[in-house]
Amino acid sequence: MKSKIYILIGPPGAGKGTQAKNIANTKGFVLISTGDLLRENVEKKTELGQIAKSFMDKGEFVPIDLVAKIIKANIEQNLNKNGFLFDGFPRDLSQNILLDGMLKEFDLEVDKVIYIDVKDEAILERLTNRRVCPKCKKVYHMKFNKPKKDELCDDCGVALATRDDDKPEVIKNRLATYHKVTHPLVEHFEKLGKVIRIDGSKSPKEVENEIISNI
Numbered sequence: 001m002k003s004k005i006y007i008l009i010g011p012p013g014a015g016k017g018t019q020a021k022n023i024a025n026t027k028g029f030v031l032i033s034t035g036d037l038l039r040e041n042v043e044k045k046t047e048l049g050q051i052a053k054s055f056m057d058k059g060e061f062v063p064i065d066l067v068a069k070i071i072k073a074n075i076e077q078n079l080n081k082n083g084f085l086f087d088g089f090p091r092d093l094s095q096n097i098l099l100d101g102m103l104k105e106f107d108l109e110v111d112k113v114i115y116i117d118v119k120d121e122a123i124l125e126r127l128t129n130r131r132v133c134p135k136c137k138k139v140y141h142m143k144f145n146k147p148k149k150d151e152l153c154d155d156c157g158v159a160l161a162t163r164d165d166d167k168p169e170v171i172k173n174r175l176a177t178y179h180k181v182t183h184p185l186v187e188h189f190e191k192l193g194k195v196i197r198i199d200g201s202k203s204p205k206e207v208e209n210e211i212i213s214n215i
């Protein structure tokens, strides 16, 4: 049987990373998360990982062709698996062309795009209320997952901090980039009738269940 190919798309702050891990676990899919794959290849000192590291050490982005090679090697190693879940790739239409070419070589194609739909205002509320413990890295939310005492970590008693990534200006910028660069992928796959739209305003567990029951 051919492996199913799923792509997870959603705005920054939609909780994609956690969802991707849980869904892949539940469904027995191979998770292709570009960030994790790069780290893994660097740690294992694979040939491609060492080339990638030379860019990372200079503080440069790893070229997309190299990322694609690493992804392709991973597909090749896991061809007998049920399916693949992509998170973080493709990020735009040109990367989708790369992916398409790669999949064709294995006689595969994208089955469905899981689109976690969350309004910008909801993302802003979610992320600007997020706090993190600088010591143990535990994440809190000042509305939905408050620390027991003021803005202090339950475990360490240390004052919680807002990550630079969670500052409103930064989030607005990331959302604008998402709408311009990544969201066109949703429109592209909508024309092909391949989008499963998930209401991302619900709780993470509800979102996860809805995704799992739809794929």
Ligand SMILES: [Zn+2]
Pocket: 133, 134, 135, 136, 137, 138, 153, 154, 155, 156, 157, 158
């Ligand atoms: Zn802590």
